[in-house]
Amino acid sequence: MINVKNTIVINAPIETVYNFATDPQNYTKWQSGVDALEYENEPTVGEHYTEVRKFMGIEMRTKLEITQLEENKVWAAKTLSGPVPYSVVVTYEAVEGGTKMTTSLEAEPGGFFKLAEGAVRNQLENGIEEDSQTLKEMIENG
8 A cells, every 4th residue: 555645835825826737637737657547527526537648658548536526625536447546635724824635545556566556656646746836836926
């Protein structure tokens, strides 16, 4: 089991951070590995969507379900199918000077990814940290 957690403070109001980060049209702008998201309906709790991303050089299609969606507080999802089962929870908290965003990811790699678990952990840690920094820069720089 892999557990990754990242916290960043973004110097912007919580509404700005939450709305930008959870808008599916913005995912490919700040999440480096995401090539596309395919939604059938508007994002709501229980909605399924497909994420297309490159991970460790491999294109993956993962079907996910939104498990929590509370405006300006939390966004969460879990895999329904795909090569690396995972769940992710992103919380948002207003703090002095901006918004604290915490991303917690739990993954259970199997097959090839289980053999390369250390590399998978590093890739996840680095990816979440870099993506959070990209989001911060995009929002703070307008």
